[in-house]
Amino acid sequence: MTIPIEYYLILSGFMFLTGVVGVLTRRNAIVVFMSIELMLNSADLTFVAFSSYLGNSIGQVFVFFVMTVAAAEAAVGLAIIIAVFRNKKTVNIDEINILKW
Amino acid sequence: MNEFYYIIPFIILAAGILISLVIEMYFTSSEKILPWFSILTFLASGFSALFLVNNVKVVFENMLMSGGNVNFFIFIFNLGAALVTLLSIDYIKKYHTYYGEYYILLMSSVLGMSLMAGAKDLIVIFMGLEIMSVCFYALAGINRNKLKANEASLKYFLLGSFATGFLVYGMALVYGSMQNTSLEYLFLNFTKFNTNILFLAGLLFILFGLSFKIAAFPFHMWVPDVYQGSATTVSALMSTGGKAAAFSAIIVSFASVLTVVNTNVFAPYFGAIAVFSMLFGSIVAIAQTDIKRMMAYSSIAHAGYMTIGLASGNSYGVSGIIFYLAAYTFMNIGAFGIISIVEGKNDTNLTIKSYAGLANKKPILAGLLAIIMFSLAGLPPFAGFFGKYYIFIAAVKAKLTWLAIVGVISSAISVYFYIRIIVLMYFKESEEDFVIENSNTGLLSVIIAVLFVILLGIAPNSVINLISYFAK
Numbered sequence: 001m002t003i004p005i006e007y008y009l010i011l012s013g014f015m016f017l018t019g020v021v022g023v024l025t026r027r028n029a030i031v032v033f034m035s036i037e038l039m040l041n042s043a044d045l046t047f048v049a050f051s052s053y054l055g056n057s058i059g060q061v062f063v064f065f066v067m068t069v070a071a072a073e074a075a076v077g078l079a080i081i082i083a084v085f086r087n088k089k090t091v092n093i094d095e096i097n098i099l100k101w
Numbered sequence: 102m103n104e105f106y107y108i109i110p111f112i113i114l115a116a117g118i119l120i121s122l123v124i125e126m127y128f129t130s131s132e133k134i135l136p137w138f139s140i141l142t143f144l145a146s147g148f149s150a151l152f153l154v155n156n157v158k159v160v161f162e163n164m165l166m167s168g169g170n171v172n173f174f175i176f177i178f179n180l181g182a183a184l185v186t187l188l189s190i191d192y193i194k195k196y197h198t199y200y201g202e203y204y205i206l207l208m209s210s211v212l213g214m215s216l217m218a219g220a221k222d223l224i225v226i227f228m229g230l231e232i233m234s235v236c237f238y239a240l241a242g243i244n245r246n247k248l249k250a251n252e253a254s255l256k257y258f259l260l261g262s263f264a265t266g267f268l269v270y271g272m273a274l275v276y277g278s279m280q281n282t283s284l285e286y287l288f289l290n291f292t293k294f295n296t297n298i299l300f301l302a303g304l305l306f307i308l309f310g311l312s313f314k315i316a317a318f319p320f321h322m323w324v325p326d327v328y329q330g331s332a333t334t335v336s337a338l339m340s341t342g343g344k345a346a347a348f349s350a351i352i353v354s355f356a357s358v359l360t361v362v363n364t365n366v367f368a369p370y371f372g373a374i375a376v377f378s379m380l381f382g383s384i385v386a387i388a389q390t391d392i393k394r395m396m397a398y399s400s401i402a403h404a405g406y407m408t409i410g411l412a413s414g415n416s417y418g419v420s421g422i423i424f425y426l427a428a429y430t431f432m433n434i435g436a437f438g439i440i441s442i443v444e445g446k447n448d449t450n451l452t453i454k455s456y457a458g459l460a461n462k463k464p465i466l467a468g469l470l471a472i473i474m475f476s477l478a479g480l481p482p483f484a485g486f487f488g489k490y491y492i493f494i495a496a497v498k499a500k501l502t503w504l505a506i507v508g509v510i511s512s513a514i515s516v517y518f519y520i521r522i523i524v525l526m527y528f529k530e531s532e533e534d535f536v537i538e539n540s541n542t543g544l545l546s547v548i549i550a551v552l553f554v555i556l557l558g559i560a561p562n563s564v565i566n567l568i569s570y571f572a573k
Binding site: 040043044047049056059061073076079093096099 | 223224227228231235238239242245246248249251252254255256258259262263265266267269270272273274276277280281282325326329330
């Protein structure tokens with residue numbers, strides 16, 4: 001028995017929402033970054049689900065690009081977080097506030 | 102003819118990036134070579150784009166478009182980046198922060214922008230946007246020992262990738278509902294899908310992601326902090342190239358939809374963000390004391406004016422936006438260029454008061470800044486006036502006269518904080534005592550930018566005719 005497409009979409013929608021809520025509520029820069037990765041992964045899941053449901057491979061190709069970009073972003077992002085930590089000894093985004101939000 | 106012929110501007114830029122990686126690695130004097138090499142690459146890429154402007158063609162299996170306004174955009178990006186590179190030479194010396202990556206990242210970000218302008222598929226828009234953004238995240242924090250720069254790049258990174266999340270999820274929904282990611286397919290079948298809730302939600306999410314990059318109102322939180330914290334030259338590129346690239350992506354992905362289909366589905370959305378960005382940007386800018394923050398709020402207001410063109414959704418609007426972007430690129434690079442020259446070591450002389458009495462100290466700089474401020478305020482006969490004029494005409498033609506009226510009111514408000522700087526420069530005595538270091542390359546870059554501002558103001562017709570010829 002195949003799993004219907006709705007289940008995948010509900011799961012990925014839920015993942016996306018979890019990511020959005022995580023970005024808005026968590027204060028640790030690394031956790032915020034993890035929530036953002038969750039959002040990208042939910043989009044990946046949507047792509048793969050649609051790709052399998054529609055029977056065309058564009059979605060899967062797109063997922064490869066999204067994964068590559070997510071890896072590049074992780075590299076740059078973690079480097080930035082380390083640079084902040086070196087100078088400030090904290091990654092709590094409430095305490096990183098020399099510039100007004 | 103071979104398809105590679107049409108993407109020569111991209112190839113030159115990509116080759117330039119690879120060669121400069123090697124130069125950076127093997128030459129100890131790369132600080133002297135790299136800026137000139139990258140300027141050469143930018144000019145070669147930009148002028149080859151201008152040379153190929155008549156060859157309108159979609160290449161590589163409907164992935165990329167070349168020729169026409171795409172090439173015009175590429176020309177603007179490259180010229181802007183060349184001017185920014187000229188500015189950077191002395192700015193980097195002033196701060197003693199030479200990292201070879203700086204110029205390489207600058208070139209890569211321009212490659213990303215060019216891809217966004219030429220995109221014919223959602224994948225290309227996404228890749229272009231990310232190449233540009235990832236480079237900007239790193240560039241914003243290039244001065245890695247400075248806490249302000251760290252903070253700016255962290256904020257830009259977190260909020261920027263948050264927006265990317267929305268963009269990708271939106272693309273997934275659009276793909277699911279129309280079974281394809283080609284923008285050509287989207288235009289042709291737009292009427293078939295425009296009642297599909299999934300499709301419209303996807304497009305709206307994509308718009309959220311791009312609205313973040315153009316710095317429009319509800320998505321503007323990062324703009325003042327990032328522009329203030331990052332190096333002034335980087336802010337110059339982010340505020341002009343980054344914005345122009347995001348607009349070019351909206352134009353390729355949406356404007357053709359808007360001009361093909363009679364009912365502009367997204368007009369309320371664009372109208373709302375236009376009104377709020379213009380008024381918010383102009384009003385909050387009045388209260389600023391830091392000049393880079395003031396320019397950031399002015400950049401939000403300018404995003405609002407350009408969005409009017411999207412709300413009107415006709416070919417006048419599209420060509421108006423392109424003209425406005427060209428004018429805005431030169432105005433803002435000029436303004437940030439002068440800020441970067443006046444700026445002292447360790448973030449001094451960055452308040453608006455530092456400009457008091459500039460006309461006595463540096464009459465040439467003061468004169469150039471006055472021209473740029475008049476142009477930003479939208480006074481004739483400079484480029485900024487005609488940019489606004491074409492946008493408002495487009496709004497009136499689309500029967501959105503109220504939007505044009507709000508635009509005029511907002512630009513009247515914005516005159517206050519632009520003219521305030523001119524008043525300070527010419528009619529006030531200097532309060533702080535500091536010496537402005539001479540920068541020949543910086544001055545050259547500002548003069549070129551101002552020349553373009555004047556040129557676009559004197560002969561706007563020939564440019565707008567060229568743009569609108571390709572917009573149809």
